[in-house]
Amino acid sequence: MTAREQILGDIRKALKGTAGQPALIEAASRSSSQQLPASLEQLPAPTLRIPRSDRNLYADLFGQKFENLGGKCFRVRNTSAVVPAIAELLTQKSAVASNSPFLRKCGITGLPQVHAGFTERDDLKEACASVDIGITSADYALAATGTLVMLSSPDEARLVSLLPPSHIAIFPRSHLLANLDELLSILPRPADQTSSMVLITGPSRTADIEQRLVRGVHGPGQIFAVIVDEE
C-alpha cells in the first residue's frame, strides 16, 4: 500500500459514521469530483466583510496605516511628479526596478542609478543582492491595514521587493482596495493569476529576543509607498 492510499484510507476509516460522512468516497467509485457528497454542501458560502466607505478616503487611510507600521507614504498628483518626490531617496543610491510598465511611465527606469529590464533570474538575483533599493509597482494596496499586494509576473519579480534593504512601491490610486476581504472578492482564487501573491504589511521585523523590535532582519527594513492620483 502506498503512503497516499494508507493515509486517505485511515482518514476514511476514522471518519466513517462519525462525521456525517457517508464515507462513501472510495477512491475507485469517485470517478468525478464534480459529484459532491451531501456533507460538503453543509459548508456555508464564505463571508467577506467589505466596509462601504468613500473610496476617496482610502489613500489617506492607507497612508496613515502604512506610516504607523514604520513606512513612509508619499502622494503625488500624476506620474510626472513621481521622480521629483523620491529624488532625495535615490540620491547617491543604487536601485533595481521591476519591469512594471507603470514604473516606465513614471520615468523610473530611465534614471541613471536604476538598473532595470532584467529577464534572467541569476542576473536579477545578483543585482538585487547588491543594490540599496528595490523599486516596484503594486497590483493592489489595502487601506485598512496599509498592505501592499504583489502578484509575481514577468513584470514583477519576487526578489525586487525582498532582497534590497529598502523597498519603494509606486502605484496608481485606483489600485487601492478597502481590505483583505475585498481583495479576496476580486481574486477569489489568486492561484489562477499567479504562482505567488505576497501581502506586505510594514517593514521586515523581528522581536524574537526580549521582544525588542528590530527592523530589516531579512527583508527590507525601510519601505516607501508612492500613491499616484492620476494615472
Place this chain on the structure above:
Amino acid sequence: MNAPEAEIQQTISDPRLQLAIYTATGRVMDLRAKVVSDEALPDYQALREEANAIKKHTIENLDHYLEQLESNVVAHGGNVIYCRTGQEAADFVLDLAKKRGVHMLVKSKSMTSEEIHFNERLEEHQLEAVETDFGEYILQLAHQRPYHIVAPALHLTRFDVADIFTKELGIEREEVIENQTKIARGVLRRKFLEAGMGVSGANFLVADSGAVVIVENEGNARLSTSAPKIHIAIAGIEKVIPRAQDLAVFLNLLGRSATGQPLTVYTSFLSGPRRGAEIDGPDEFYLLLLDNGRTKLLADPDKRQSLYCIRCGACLNHCPVYRKIGGHNYPWVYSGPIGAIITPQFHGITGDAWLPFASSLCGACAEVCPVKIDIPKVLLKLRAEVVEVQRREDSGGWERFAFQLFAWIATHPRIYLSLATLGSIFFPLVPHLGPLKKWASQRSVPEPAKQSFHQWWASRKPTS
C-alpha cells in the same frame, strides 16, 4: 512518564526566566486584547464561529479536501507527496537532494519539521539544513528546541545570544540586539543565495487553489521559498482549508491572536513553481503532506477538534501553567494547553499521562482560541482515559482501596461515630502532618465544629 518535577522546580525558582516568560506572554496578551476588542474588531466572535465551522467541516471531509488540494497542486505544476512518518518526509528530501546535487538547504520556521526532527535526520546524511528565522537560527546554534510555538527564543536574553554567537560563530562578543540581528542577517543572506533548496512549513493549505499560505514577519520564509530553485513545503494534513476566500476569516484571526497584528508583515500565497515568463521563483515545487499520527486523532468527534489548531500560541500566552513552567518542561515540541491535548493523543495516553492533569481547567485557553477548540473538554476526556487505563492496570489500587474502606466505615454507624469523634480531636493536627503541611501552608484549613451533628442531635431536648 511523570512530570519532570526537578526541572519544573528549577524553572519556577529561576527569577530571570520567570520574568522573561511573564513579560513576553503578558505583552502579547495585551497586544491581542487591543486588536480583538469590540471597537477594533466588532466581528471577532462571529469570525471565531466561522473559523470553527470551516475547520470542523474540513476535518470531517478531510479525505475530499486533500484530494482536491492534490489535484490543484498538480494542475499548477507542483508535486504532492504523502508521508506517513517523519522518516518518510526526510527520506524524500534526502533522495531529491542527492538527485539534484544539493548539499545545503535553507529552512523557514516550521513546527511540523520540529515535530519530526527534520534537521537532525538530514544532518545524519550530511545534508545541511539552516534555520533562517532569527529565533530559530539562535536555537539551532545552541542545540535547543523552541520554547514557544510563535516566539521560539522567548527564554533567551541578549546576553545568552551573545554567548551563543561567540561560542558557535567564533566572533567577538556582541550584546546589542540590533547588531546581533545584523550578524544573523549577514550569515543567513549568503546561505539564502547559495542554497539549492528552500524548505518551509505552511500555515494553511488551500484546496480550491492548490496553494500553500505562509505568514511571517522577517522575510525569511519569502526568501526560502523564492530564492532557491526548489521549494519544498512540509505540512500536516490538517492544515487544509477549502477555499482561498476562507483566508478572510483565518488571516483576520491568526495574526491578531498570535502577536496582536491585524496582518503579519508578510503573507505568501504560493501555488506551484514559477510560471511561464516569471523571472524568479522556484523551478520545482513539492508539497509533503504529513500524517505522523494525525489520523489517530480523527476517530473521536470530541478529540478531533485538536486538529483545528492554527498554531497561534494564544493558549500558551494565557495559560497560568505555561506561564509558570515555561515551554521546555513539556515533553514535546508543542507546549502549553494545545501541547497538553495533542501530545498524549500523538504519543499514546500513558506516555505522558501527567499532561492532561497539568491544568486548573480555568478555561482561559478556550476563551482565547481563535478556532474555538474546547481544550478543557478534551483535557477532561483525556483524564478519563488515563484513569481508565490506570484502573485496568490496577495502579490505582490504593485509591480504590481507600474508597472501599470509606464505604465500609460509612455503612457501619458505630465505627463511623467513634472514628468521627477521634477525627475531630486529631483534625487540628492535620496541617502539621507530612505531605499535608505543604498543602496547608498556602491555605487556611477549616476548623472542625465543636460539636458533631450526632452529638447535637443526642443532646437535643424535646421542646414540647
